[in-house]
Amino acid sequence: xxxxxxxxxxxxxxxxxxxxxxxxxxxxxxxxxxxxxxxxxxxxxxxxxxxxxxxxxxxxxxxxxxxxxxxxxxxxxxxxxxxxxxxxxxxxxxxxxxxxxxxxxxxxxxxxxxxxxxxxxxxxxxxxxxxxxxxxxxxxxxxxxxxxxxxxxxxxxxxxxxxxxxxxxxxxxxxxxxxxxxxxxxxxxxxxxxxxxxxxxxxxxxxxxxxxxxxxxxxxxxxxxxxxxxxxxxxxxxxxxxxxxxxxxxxxxxxxxxx
Numbered sequence: 001x002x003x004x005x006x007x008x009x010x011x012x013x014x015x016x017x018x019x020x021x022x023x024x025x026x027x028x029x030x031x032x033x034x035x036x037x038x039x040x041x042x043x044x045x046x047x048x049x050x051x052x053x054x055x056x057x058x059x060x061x062x063x064x065x066x067x068x069x070x071x072x073x074x075x076x077x078x079x080x081x082x083x084x085x086x087x088x089x090x091x092x093x094x095x096x097x098x099x100x101x102x103x104x105x106x107x108x109x110x111x112x113x114x115x116x117x118x119x120x121x122x123x124x125x126x127x128x129x130x131x132x133x134x135x136x137x138x139x140x141x142x143x144x145x146x147x148x149x150x151x152x153x154x155x156x157x158x159x160x161x162x163x164x165x166x167x168x169x170x171x172x173x174x175x176x177x178x179x180x181x182x183x184x185x186x187x188x189x190x191x192x193x194x195x196x197x198x199x200x201x202x203x204x205x206x207x208x209x210x211x212x213x214x215x216x217x218x219x220x221x222x223x224x225x226x227x228x229x230x231x232x233x234x235x236x237x238x239x240x241x242x243x244x245x246x247x248x249x250x251x252x253x254x255x256x257x258x259x
Contacts, residue, residue: 010117011084014091015098015107017123018042021232022207023049025124033121038087041079043095045232047208054091073103077110084116095232097125101151101176126234127174130203134213136240144171144240152185153177164192172238179204179233182225189218189237198237199245200224205231215245 014033019025034040034053042051044063051059060079062071076092083090098104098120111118127149131138138147148170152163167173167189178185179202190196196219204212210231216224218237225233 010115012090012117012119013080013084013107013111014089014119014121015102015104016091016093016121017097017102017125018046018050018093018095019124020096020126020129020207021045021047021205022129023047025129025207026050026053027121027123030121030123033089033091034093037089037091039083039089040091040093041076041083042093045095046093050093057091058087073106077107080107080111081114081116094123097123100125100149124207126176126203126206126232127236129207130174130201130234130236133203133206133211134201134236134241134244136236136244138172138174138236138238138240140240144238146170147172147174149174149176151176151178152181152188164188164194167237168192168194170238172236172240175235175237177232178235179225179228182222185225185235186218186221189221194218194237199239199241201236201241201244202228202233203236204228204233206234215241215248217245 016030016033018030031053037054037057039058039060040054041060041062044061062076062079080090080092092107094102094104096102099122104120108118127138139145148166150163150167150173152175154160175185196217198218200216200218200221202214202216202224212228214224214227
């Protein structure tokens with residue numbers, strides 16, 4: 001694979017994953033970079049304790065939140081490029097992992113075109129934090145041999161995509177940025193042939209103290225997501241979650257009184 005190499009001693013921008021939310025999930029490499037950063041361009045949902053590590057840096061919020069005013073990607077790209085002329089250590093701090101639904105490739109392309117070196121520091125993605133929270137692996141021998149990460153979200157100016165077809169083909173599915181589209185997600189999954197009784201777990205604010213876990217089923221997804229708050233939410237879908245969903249249903253079922 002032929003990867004273009006920037007000129008020797010070219011400036012560097014570090015694309016750093018802040019992890020799923022809990023500050024103690026931050027990697028050591030990320031923490032050390034933040035401690036010596038001169039400027040940090042950060043997402044909206046990065047924990048304040050993580051930002052506090054960058055005690056000597058200029059903090060620049062460039063977060064994108066669904067339904068809210070956000071910084072245009074081209075402007076973020078320009079800010080990163082311009083910052084390398086004034087600062088030795090430039091960090092672009094992203095929620096989760098930069099390389100999964102983090103628009104990292106757009107920033108990498110812009111920086112490389114400007115002759116700037118890029119270093120990516122991985123982070124714990126929300127899918128892994130949510131799986132840890134519910135104590136259920138995304139894969140399980142004999143039950144789930146494939147995992148698909150998807151988002152039904154479509155950016156401004158982008159054409160729609162058939163996200164439900166790959167969802168129906170995978171054993172386990174993780175849907176990012178889908179918490180406020182319960183009705184649409186349910187209809188899409190049903191139309192793709194996924195049964196209404198197929199188990200789903202909604203996880204809001206994965207890894208944080210105010211995390212919420214709502215087990216449900218595809219046919220009841222709209223009702224479940226209507227109970228969610230404002231936090232980032234992902235949906236875990238697959239047969240591996242049947243036991244969790246069924247046990248929740250059993251606990252909610254009225255108990256017959258003994259005579």
